[in-house]
Amino acid sequence: GQSLEQPSEVTAVEGAIVQINCTYQTSGFYGLSWYQQHDGGAPTFLSYNALDGLEETGRFSSFLSRSDSYGYLLLQELQMKDSASYFCAVLYGQNFVFGPGTRLSVLP
């Protein structure tokens, strides 16, 4: 089977940097994705890592190490609007599997 683990909650202050980790137990997957979801809203796509290494998109970066079955999302220059839940997801065949989510609270 496939399973992903994420910390349930992370708290940081405005302007800080925060890292949200994701570990997975699956093989034959096609990369790691990250999604953001505000309370009451729909998930929105943030980034995708097909290969090992770092992908940067503005204030957000995502990293993948397939040999360690591990990835993370890095958020820089945190803003209040970044308070949301963040999900990692893997594509296994045609089947997407999402992690349980990490709730990020950004404090003033």
Add this chain to the structure above:
Amino acid sequence: NAGVTQTPKFRVLKTGQSMTLLCAQDMNHEYMYWYRQDPGMGLRLIHYSVGEGTTAKGEVPDGYNVSRLKKQNFLLGLESAAPSQTSVYFCASSSQGVRHNEQYFGPGTRLTVT
């Protein structure tokens, strides 16, 4: 472009009733998905479709049926609703190739079964 739309936004059903949730996308995407999300949890894949006329089971398919008669529409049916199906249902779509992992989600349908 409207992106991905879902109908209805809210619904309350009694146990045993049936209903159909409609998802529509105007991005000409090949792939479409139905997820459920329970409070404080991640999304779980119910069924998916890789093209018009095709459907496949996801992680939690029991109690649901789907149809994709047109490329832009993906219907999710509950034949006999149960309280365990109280959840928020999200539809999503994505294109083929390298953009497959970039899913676009609809606003969700909040379903309560009493």
